[in-house]
Amino acid sequence: MSPLLQRLTWPVLGGMLTMMSFNLVDTFFISLLGTAQLAAISFTFPVTFLLISLAIGLSIGTSAVIAKALGAGLADTAKEDSLAALWLGAALVSVLALIIAFYLEPLFSLLGATDTTLPFIREYMLIWLAGSVLLVTPMIGNAILRAAGETKIPSLVMASGGLVNAVLDPILIFGLGPVPAMGMQGAALATVFSWLTGFIFIIYWLAVKRGLLDRFYLPLSLALPIWRRILHIGMPAAVANMLTPIAMAILMVIIASYGPEAVAALGVGMRLESIACLVVLALSMTLPPVVGQNFGAGLLGRVQQAYFTACHFVLKWQAGVFLLLALLAYPIAALFTQDQQVATYIRYFIWSLPLSYGLQGVIILTNSSFNALHLPAKAMILSLVRFFVCYIPLAWLGAKIAGVPGLFIGAMVGNLLTASLAYYWFKQVIQRYQ
Structure with a gap:
């Protein structure tokens, strides 16, 4: 990996590693409650990630709008953009959370949840949804800081929230002293408290340390044009990101027919995936500025070099990650469950x-x-092809042929086909610019 990409990526990776590690700890503590609870938390992943995807898209739009204002030396405009972005994120996530809460039981029944898992899902999700506005604010606040050139503080925000979650999880789930055992509700409360930590941290840093917030109210006449600019960039990104939880939901429906053990295993696998792919996710946040700046300068050779260097690096890195996971498969499975079928x-x-x-x-x-x-349309098409032409159909076919193992193998082949298309397509696009 190039020195520039390393310098940009490692601070982001540090915060993400801490946050994702503590999320894995969250899954571990819930697994101690039983297979039904582990299956319940697995069912929540596609739905919770839907809200997170919306927040990610809004963050992308926010970063682009504020970076442009700051680059033009318009500090007051950047402050208005920051405040408008925070309110927009809070409003949209709140509306989506209310819709999900209203249709909670039919939605999760559609995903394959049964009378055994639905009560646990309800306990967890109602608290999670109620606190979701505390999730989106730190995410958009981090985007504002990155647009202002700050990379370390967003990582600290993610890390501090993850630490709070990991400390509170066993206390609120199993009880300690005067604190009663709250099970799934305790896990959700620990998550909300971790978001509250990030919320306080980010508002303080934006308002006091960086001076990017000097008030907390913006007239609607000023906010509306800012929202349009943010949504113009952010909504295509949000929709593309939302394809992932939609695909996860379809995968969940397919695997639910094999029982709660299969659902529980998929939930653990998804959390392991979030850790195993951290370097990729960090690079996906730091590669675009390098590509965009060199593209704007007409340096297409550097665009190619940055893209190919990053791709070759992740192929080698993830090969090493796979070998490590494969060697540790038995102890990892034993860590999360005593159920032999789930472990298998x-x-x-x-x-x-x-x-x-x-x-x-x-x-x-x-x-x-x-x-x-x-070229957001090409990114959208690639996502659609990945999930709905390759990944999901081949996973379904694999499941029909060989059950749960076949589903995983089919999804793997889907990744192979889509990656080959993506690599070839990017080369063709760059050649047309030259």
């Missing part, structure tokens, strides 16, 4: 899908590079 499914997951995480990284980096080249 977890091992099937580890021995198949992570083999394609390097290829998945190529897809993600290609998408982020297309966005940096102002």
